[in-house]
Amino acid sequence: MGIKEMLNLARVPSILMLGGVYMAYVLIGGVVFWKLEGDLRQKDINIFLSNKQNLLRTYTCLNQDGLEAVAQVVQDASKVGISLKNNYTVDGFWKFTSSAVFAATVVTTIGYGNMSPSTSAGQIFCVFFALFGIPLNMVVLSRVGKYMLVIERNISDFLEGKTGRRKCTRFFVHLVSYLSGMALFFIIPMIVFEQQEGWTYAQAIYFCFITLSTIGFGDFVADNNPNKDYPDWYSLLMASWIFFGLAWLALLINHSIDILERLNAHFKQGWCRQKQEGESGNAEGDNPDTQVEEEDEIKKSPITQ
Structure with missing residues (x-):
């Protein structure tokens, strides 16, 4: 058995290699x-x-x-959203607008943890609400993301027909789409949160990503300070931003997954091509008929001085 056969037998399956890379990435992040x-x-x-x-x-x-x-x-x-700095109590968390935002965080699996149902009826309803709401939310977000992708492709096809340059046009449309999404779902909300919540820009952009990625640590939560009097449109803006921002970020993540899969397929094809060329080269080198033909050609070739 040759060295190449031993290496092929000792080759780690791709799933184990991918799992090792994943574990290493998590451990490095932990460090x-x-x-x-x-x-x-x-x-x-x-x-x-x-x-x-x-x-x-x-x-x-x-x-x-x-x-x-x-x-x-x-x-x-703090749990019920009552201010201790004033001599009066506010409505608390469970007003209609805050409850609607809480329902949105349930079906989107963000789950900040700043508010949660405390009654038995509320907890049981939350279980069934999430059980049917989470799949419904995934279907709706997927459909909205596909519509976003269709609009992007239609614009790209239209510009391709005008310019006749496919690669440059698609790259330009993707770039404009990403920059527009960054401005609409990160930059503008960052400015709004900085003004309404009093956060720094770094804290606001951190909150935007933690929310739209559905991580939802709960260390920063908008429309949550009992000492602030928020405008009525703020909660509605929050719910709309969460919904469409999740659809856009899901589309962006799908694009990233597609790019990684294409790179993986490209490297795999390159490795298989090198392997086939190496095997074919070894087969030709080990073929005795090929060696005899090469010797005859050497003998028949004229000798030049």
Whole structure:
């Protein structure tokens, strides 16, 4: 058995190789987050412990049990969306507009975690609502994404008929589509969130991607601050942005998957071609008839001085 046959037998299946790349990617990401956030998180813990000790020294009548009771009140107020800075309570999270946005986060599987049903009836309804709503949302988003793709292709075909340049036209249409989507679903919402929520631009763009990718950490949530009086159009804008932004990002992710699959097929075809050429070269070199013909041609060829 030759070296090439041994390598072919020892070749790792593609699924295992892909799984190894995936695991390595996740572990590398874990190491990077650990290095970037680990030290800062330890500083936050130290600051919290220092503030806690200062609070207990300042308010001597407040012991550990009292501090835990105050913390529980603050946590309950944050969960239901009540402001502690004012002498009155607001509507809380479960007004109609906020409830509609919550329903959108359920069917889109974003799930910020800032609000959740607490009654048994609400929890049971949430289960069945998500059970039928998530597949419906996937079908609708897929259909909307296909319509976006059809519009993009129609524009591309129209421009191809005018210019006669296919590759340049398609590249230009894709580029304009991506830039328009970035402006419509990232840049403009970033400016709106910076003005309405008081976030930095980095926090706003971070929130946009975490939301549209359905990761939904919940560390930043728009239309969630009980100390702010949001306009009525804000919740409607949020729901519309989430829906169409998800469709656009899904289309973008599908384009990325298609590009990766084409690259994988291209490299696989190149490897198979090299393998076939190597096998054919070895077969010709090992063929005795070919060697005899080559020797006869050498003997018959004239000798030049």
